[in-house]
Amino acid sequence: MAGLKISRATKSFGDFDAVKDVSIEVKDGEFLAVLGPSGCGKTTLLRLVAGFEKLTSGEIHIGDRLVSGSQGSVPPEKRRVGIVFQNYALWPHMTVAQNVGYALKVAKVDKAEARRKVAEALALVNLEGLADRRPANLSGGQRQRVALARCLVAAPSLVLFDEPLANLDVHLRASMEDEFAAFHKRTGTTIVYITHDQAEAMALADRIAVMDGGRLAQLAAPRDLFREPASAMVASFIAQGMVLSAKALTAAEAGHARVEVLGQEVVVRCRPGERPREAAKICIRSSDLEIVGDKGGGFDGTVVRAIYKGGTARIEFAPASDADTHLHFDQSEPIGLDSGSAIRMRIKSGWLIPNEPAV
Numbered sequence: 001m002a003g004l005k006i007s008r009a010t011k012s013f014g015d016f017d018a019v020k021d022v023s024i025e026v027k028d029g030e031f032l033a034v035l036g037p038s039g040c041g042k043t044t045l046l047r048l049v050a051g052f053e054k055l056t057s058g059e060i061h062i063g064d065r066l067v068s069g070s071q072g073s074v075p076p077e078k079r080r081v082g083i084v085f086q087n088y089a090l091w092p093h094m095t096v097a098q099n100v101g102y103a104l105k106v107a108k109v110d111k112a113e114a115r116r117k118v119a120e121a122l123a124l125v126n127l128e129g130l131a132d133r134r135p136a137n138l139s140g141g142q143r144q145r146v147a148l149a150r151c152l153v154a155a156p157s158l159v160l161f162d163e164p165l166a167n168l169d170v171h172l173r174a175s176m177e178d179e180f181a182a183f184h185k186r187t188g189t190t191i192v193y194i195t196h197d198q199a200e201a202m203a204l205a206d207r208i209a210v211m212d213g214g215r216l217a218q219l220a221a222p223r224d225l226f227r228e229p230a231s232a233m234v235a236s237f238i239a240q241g242m243v244l245s246a247k248a249l250t251a252a253e254a255g256h257a258r259v260e261v262l263g264q265e266v267v268v269r270c271r272p273g274e275r276p277r278e279a280a281k282i283c284i285r286s287s288d289l290e291i292v293g294d295k296g297g298g299f300d301g302t303v304v305r306a307i308y309k310g311g312t313a314r315i316e317f318a319p320a321s322d323a324d325t326h327l328h329f330d331q332s333e334p335i336g337l338d339s340g341s342a343i344r345m346r347i348k349s350g351w352l353i354p355n356e357p358a359v
């Protein structure tokens with residue numbers, strides 16, 4: 001296995017920067033997920049690591065080896081990188097074992113050794129019993145595991161996934177997530193995993209890189225990304241955080257600051273030493289909101305929508321002082337709020353979005 005170091009990587013197509021000045025270090029054995037809106041450069045970044053695209057500037061190291069840089073680029077087949085795409089194209093006329101062993105055959109690996117390697121790769125993805133089946137007779141999840149075995153048979157030092165579960169249904173996704181997690185734990189493979197599914201990223205990854213417009217917006221452990229977003233973009237992108245304008249009342253002290261938001265005073269968490277500006281922004285989650293009685297402080301609002309979700313409802317409401325802002329929280333059964341209901345809410349806590357996003 002090997003770590004990955006992407007240093008100030010930029011990839012331009014004409015005068016458009018698909019990836020812009022991105023630096024990411026993935027430790028040996030780490031599971032890194034990459035999240036971001038469509039078109040933000042995730043696949044391009046992966047293709048740069050795999051060697052299918054050449055860097056415009058910057059460097060990429062796999063382990064200690066410089067694979068992309070100003071001196072040139074190591075071709076994809078010499079990088080020892082395995083790739084699993086969303087569209088895993090298996091050869092329909094070959095059995096599972098033949099699909100997995102194809103690259104070894106092309107490389108003229110000794111037959112007995114190839115058989116052993118194929119068996120090992122199939123064992124890694126729990127497909128030992130299906131070596132002689134053809135792809136048409138497998139489930140979607142099993143096919144995806146054949147694709148994974150096919151990439152593992154070459155003993156890659158790094159495995160890249162580009163939305164590998166996007167074509168599977170919800171139940172299969174969940175069981176494949178478990179399998180990927182188990183696979184990672186068992187093998188300690190260094191993994192870079194692109195997904196659109198935040199829950200999947202949170203469940204699987206040691207750290208998550210959020211990209212926005214070709215740039216790295218934040219690189220952090222799932223919990224830190226959720227609790228301490230580095231910018232308003234990350235705050236609203238991750239788990240639909242609510243971003244509100246606030247006025248700083250006191251300087252930050254011991255990781256907390258007092259702000260005024262929607263006419264209410266709130267003590268919010270912040271970076272140590274953060275100097276909040278007069279015009280600050282905070283991020284709150286639905287669990288930071290509570291319904292209060294008349295004397296409980298807080299602010300008035302009106303319920304805009306109540307969306308029943310089974311056991312809970314998502315309540316969307318607009319504060320009276322700012323009808324254009326929509327906030328939301330979850331209410332469990334019994335759900336006593338309908339569209340048009342007047343409520344009084346209080347913000348219990350929040351996170352002061354830093355002035356200077358530091359990745």
Ligand SMILES: Nc1ncnc2c1ncn2[C@@H]1O[C@H](COP(=O)(O)OP(=O)(O)OP(=O)(O)O)[C@@H](O)[C@H]1O
Pocket residue numbers: 013018036037038039040041042043044045
């Ligand atoms: N070969 C190319 N020539 C020109 N532009 C390209 C090329 N490849 C990608 N782009 C552009 O670069 C940007 C990033 O594309 P990329 O495929 O990396 O996005 P992505 O984050 O993977 O999106 P998605 O989530 O939709 O898969 C897009 O605007 C895309 O149109």
Ligand SMILES: [Mg+2]
Pocket residue numbers: 042043044
């Ligand atoms: Mg993509």
